[in-house]
Each structure stands twice: as structure tokens, then as C-alpha cells.
Amino acid sequence: MAQPQPIPGTTIFDGIQAAKGYALNKMCFSFNDAGNRAAFKADEEGYMARFQLTAPQAEAIRKRDVLGLLAAGGNVYYLAKFAGILGLDVQDLGAAQTGMSKQDFKAMLVRANEQVIH
Incomplete structure (x- = not known):
């Protein structure tokens, strides 16, 4: 099977990125529940700690840095849940x-x- 060719300026979401972003994507998936969205809004730091985000993931959440979240293993479909919280x-x-x-x-x-x- 051929390796995907890099696209300048993009992060390919592959198995390595999926493993890297597991905690972040799990947290974003949790936002399907309104209670979890409210819990995040009430205490972002505590909510991130609950999912054991890495320092780069947590910093990207704090900065609302979408490209940083992708680089930290975020999957755009899960990140859309986080984006929804931000409108x-x-x-x-x-x-x-x-x-x-x-x-x-x-x-x-x-x-x-x-x-x-x-």
C-alpha cells in the first residue's frame, strides 16, 4: 500500500495521530452530552484534567487553536464538538x-x- 503524500500545511490523520490524540478526541466526543458541555464551560481546566490531556493539547484548547489541536492529534469530526461549544x-x-x-x-x-x- 502506498504511503500518503504529505500536503504542505496539513496534518494527515493516521494511526499515529489517532493514538496521539486519543484523550483529546475522547474528551471532544463527550461533548455529545449537554451535561458534559456545561461541565466543561464551568471548569475547563478540571474537565481537561479529567481526560488527562497532554500539555500541548490543553494549551491548544485554552488558546482555541484549531491547527494546534489538529497537530496534537485532534480529529476534525471530534473537534467539531468542541467548536460547537464555541459557536x-x-x-x-x-x-x-x-x-x-x-x-x-x-x-x-x-x-x-x-x-x-x-
Whole structure:
């Protein structure tokens, strides 16, 4: 099987990243429950400690650093749960990943969709 080719500026989510981000992704998955979202909002530090996040993961949470969370093993689908607490959506995450504004990111998605249709 061929190895995935690196894409400049992106973090490939593979088995190594999955293992690295297990605690972070487990915590973000817990946000499916409204009580857990409220517990996080009430005591972010205590909630992160409960899941034993690494120092880089916790710092990225504190800074709301999406790219840092991806580098720390975060999976975008689980991070979307965290983003929801902050009032962000997947397009906000995509914009952050690409260094674009949300408006520019959405326009790029529309252009790409139009190319597929035509």
C-alpha cells in the first residue's frame, strides 16, 4: 500500500495521530452530552484534567487553536464538538485550517462544487 503524500500545511490523520490524540478526541466526543458541555464551560481546566490531556493539547484548547489541536492529534469530526461549544461550525474549522476567512472558504467550496457539477 502506498504511503500518503504529505500536503504542505496539513496534518494527515493516521494511526499515529489517532493514538496521539486519543484523550483529546475522547474528551471532544463527550461533548455529545449537554451535561458534559456545561461541565466543561464551568471548569475547563478540571474537565481537561479529567481526560488527562497532554500539555500541548490543553494549551491548544485554552488558546482555541484549531491547527494546534489538529497537530496534537485532534480529529476534525471530534473537534467539531468542541467548536460547537464555541459557536463555531465545520466551515469555521475549514477556514482556520486553510488560513482563509470563512467567507473565502465558503466561496472556494462553492467553486469546487460548481466544477464537479459541470
